[in-house]
Amino acid sequence: MPIVQLNHVRKVYDTKVAVEDLSFTIEPGTMFGLLGPNGSGKTSTIRMMIGITVPDSGSVSLFDKPFVRKMLARVGYLPEERGLYKKMKVLDQLVFLGQLHGLTASEANQRSRFWCEKLEITEAISKKTEDLSKGMQQKIQFIATLLHDPELIIMDEPFSGLDPINANLLMDALADLRREGKAVLFSTHRMDQVEKLCDNIALIHRGHLILSGSMTEIKSSYPRNRVHIHFEGDDSFLQDPSIESLKRYSGYAEIKLRPSPTLADDAQSLLAHAIRVARISRFEVTEPTLEDIFIEKVREALPIANGGELSMAQLDQPKESDLDD
Amino acid sequence: MIRVWLIARREYLERIRTRGFIITTVMIPLIMAGFIFGSIFLSSKASFVTEIAIVSSDTQLALDLKSELQQGQGGSLTQPSLDPRKPTIIVDAMAVAPDTKAILDQEIDSDDLDGYLWITPAATPGARPTFTFTPRSSTGETSIKDTLAAALSTVLLREQLAHRGIVAADANTMLQPVEIVAAKGSTHEDRESAEVSVGVLFFLMYLVIMLYGMNVARSVIEEKTSRIFEVMLATVRPEAMMAGKILGVGSVGLSQVGIWLAVALLLSGRSLVLHLGGDDIHLALTAPQIIFFFVYFILGYLFYSSIAAAFGAMTNSEHELQQLNMFLVMPLIFCFLTLGTVLLTPDSTLSRVLALIPPFTPLLMYLRVSLGHPAPWEIALSILLTSASIYGIVWVTSRIYRIGVLMYGKRPNLPEILRWLKYS
Structure with missing residues (x-):
């Protein structure tokens, strides 16, 4: 029984097409990544899934039935823009939000305390929300989403602004929920996070679905044509004819090999070439990252008129890859 | 329904606990008393x-x-x-x-x-x-x-x-100048007392409707900027949110007026008699005057706060709101300007017509009911007309609200708002 099923959904705001012919399903016990740059239609899609807006055509089913508002009691939604009542005490706030989701006051109280303990913020319980740090507020919001034990958990950029320790804490909590059979939908433009977490993904760009499927299948359908190399010394091996394009950093390069039937051998000979001139501390042959796949897909999908060089800036992507190792 | 209640209760409790509520509850009567006593004091000082x-x-x-x-x-x-x-x-x-x-x-x-x-x-x-x-x-x-x-x-x-x-x-x-003794009805002093008391309530109604109407708009904007709507709309219909907010904020206003009236009635024995111009002016309110005060106060509050809610949903900041507030304040100020006319001639044709126009009904009809002799059908008609227009306004504003609360960025223009009304 799929938890979410979108069938050819379309949504137009005035003149702007927000979502066009979008279909995907989310199964219980899986993590689903809804990916795309800002403004690609992620939030519009989510809003239709939880009945804030209604699709112009197509259908949305939750829990194997056409959407009705009553189902919202089984859905937890963490919006991208965090929203809490600043002046309210944390516990009052959680109890209020829990009650709105149909819990009794005492249930909500009990579960709030349980979750605050689990996420290590018991000291915040009696404080006013505005007195908390941003990361703590985010945890409160996270708890508010899960208080009523939803079967479908929708998280829009859940880790933005969290330090790695807290982000891991939340990721572990989400992994537990998946193990319990809940479906988790992740919406993000941080492809690197999704790569580690998600079972299935849907890539959308300008409202169109450009790629979907299971993470492993998608990855394995791409040739292992990427080489990551850490080196010291002469970099003349980067002129090797097997290289199609590369990104250079200091002491590190990301290489895309030319398409060829003997890709694995090409990589080996590239390594041999590099060893002759430089000292190699790390050499890795791998599939393209999700980010690479995404850029490639978007380029394919773009009409010729819009063609030309597609930069990261155009896709409105954070350039965090520049900072990695 | 239970969600409307939850939202209203949260709104009520959060507001009534604030220092602002306590301050306004104490300060507004003090300021008003200050005005009244101040003017008496000044007029006696400037002994003519x-x-x-x-x-x-x-x-x-x-x-x-x-x-x-x-x-x-x-x-x-x-x-x-x-x-x-x-x-x-x-x-x-x-x-x-x-x-x-x-x-x-x-x-x-x-x-x-x-x-x-x-x-x-x-x-x-x-x-x-x-x-x-x-x-x-x-x-x-x-x-x-x-x-x-x-x-x-x-x-x-x-x-x-x-x-x-x-x-x-x-x-x-x-x-010897001729003196006419009124055979029936109130004496001059009673009439004056009633006018002052009703005038004070009129001013209170004006003040509280304006104050709490703006409060509704401001709190909509606050929820918009803090993005609480995103969270709330995942469980609650925007209409329920709007209803809860209006009812919650309104209950705070009612409580405040209730406190004032209760205190005033407690103090108004023979002990609290204002010596105003040598005449005995005291808080002279009859039960119907108080009941109609609440009836018209509630109508007026619903009328203006629903409009204010839509204004809040249409704007993104207090600054933008202020430009729209004019539309809210103008009719109220108009009522204030006609106060003299309606107070002196509550049963004139002008007063009767004005009191039936919905934006003016709450304040002016209240004056007529208290000081004039409106026919029962006039009272019924005024309540009916105002209720009908409140219904219409709520219909329109809930549509604006539903879409407006999710719109950030630029303020919508009129054609855009009209288009919102067509969305289902």
């Missing part, structure tokens, strides 16, 4: 003691006029009346001397005298003498002149009557 001199070669005329002016005051000279409308006049009658005019002018210049009346005897016997009044300044000139003119005509009339052989006592009886 007017000192004038009467200059006449006919000493008898001057003395008659003096006694008439002083008797006309109906009180002793030593105790100035508190009523600003009846200035105490201290009169000094004097005969003409060559330098009189110069002396008097000098006294006026040095503020010792407020004016003098110069009586020039008539050139021909039997004709009237000429009266010239020289005031110190233009202030209060007309009222003194009127007083003088009235006193003079009485004096002259009495003189004429005496000439024709009528005894002074008879003349006095004849000159």
Whole structure:
């Protein structure tokens, strides 16, 4: 029984097409990544899934039935823009939000305390929300989403602004929920996070679905044509004819090999070439990252008129890859 | 329904606990009391003691006029009346001397005298003498002149009557002003008390509707900027949110007014009698006046706060809201401007028509119900019309609200808002 099923959904705001012919399903016990740059239609899609807006055509089913508002009691939604009542005490706030989701006051109280303990913020319980740090507020919001034990958990950029320790804490909590059979939908433009977490993904760009499927299948359908190399010394091996394009950093390069039937051998000979001139501390042959796949897909999908060089800036992507190792 | 209740309760509890609520609950009556007592105090301080001199070669005329002016005051000279409308006049009658005019002018210049009346005897016997009044300044000139003119005509009339052989006592009886005693209805004092009490409630209603209407708009904007809507709309319909908010904020307003009224009624025994203009003005409210106050207050609040909610949903900041607030405040201010008319002539055609126009009904019909005699059908019609327009407004604003709360960035223009109404 799929938890979410979108069938050819379309949504137009005035003149702007927000979502066009979008279909995907989310199964219980899986993590689903809804990916795309800002403004690609992620939030519009989510809003239709939880009945804030209604699709112009197509259908949305939750829990194997056409959407009705009553189902919202089984859905937890963490919006991208965090929203809490600043002046309210944390516990009052959680109890209020829990009650709105149909819990009794005492249930909500009990579960709030349980979750605050689990996420290590018991000291915040009696404080006013505005007195908390941003990361703590985010945890409160996270708890508010899960208080009523939803079967479908929708998280829009859940880790933005969290330090790695807290982000891991939340990721572990989400992994537990998946193990319990809940479906988790992740919406993000941080492809690197999704790569580690998600079972299935849907890539959308300008409202169109450009790629979907299971993470492993998608990855394995791409040739292992990427080489990551850490080196010291002469970099003349980067002129090797097997290289199609590369990104250079200091002491590190990301290489895309030319398409060829003997890709694995090409990589080996590239390594041999590099060893002759430089000292190699790390050499890795791998599939393209999700980010690479995404850029490639978007380029394919773009009409010729819009063609030309597609930069990261155009896709409105954070350039965090520049900072990695 | 239970969610509307939850939202309203949260709104109510969060607001009523704030320091702002306690401060306004205490401060607004204090400020109003300050205004009332302040104006009484000022008017009594600015004791209208007017000192004038009467200059006449006919000493008898001057003395008659003096006694008439002083008797006309109906009180002793030593105790100035508190009523600003009846200035105490201290009169000094004097005969003409060559330098009189110069002396008097000098006294006026040095503020010792407020004016003098110069009586020039008539050139021909039997004709009237000429009266010239020289005031110190233009202030209060007309009222003194009127007083003088009235006193003079009485004096002259009495003189004429005496000439024709009528005894002074008879003349006095004849000159006694006619007094009409109201056979039915309220006395002057009761009426005045009612006017002041109702006026105070009118002002309260005006203030609280405006205050809490704006509160609704402001809190919508606050929830918009803090993005709480995103969270809330995942479980609650926007209509329920709007209803909960309006009811919650409104209950705070009702509680506040309730506290004020309860305290006022507790204090208003014989102990709290304001000495206003020598008349006993007390908080004189009848049960229907209080009931209708709440009925019209609720109607007015619903009318204006629903509009305010839509304004909040349409804008992104308080600054933008202020530009729209004009539309909210204008009708209320208009009611305030017509207060005098409706207060004095609550049953005139103008008052009757104005009180039936929905934006004005809550304030003006309340005045009519309290002070005039509207027909029962008029009351029913006013409630019906206002309720119907509230229904219409809520229909429109909930649509604007539903879409507006998810719109950030630029403020929508009118065609866009009209298009929102068509979305289902």
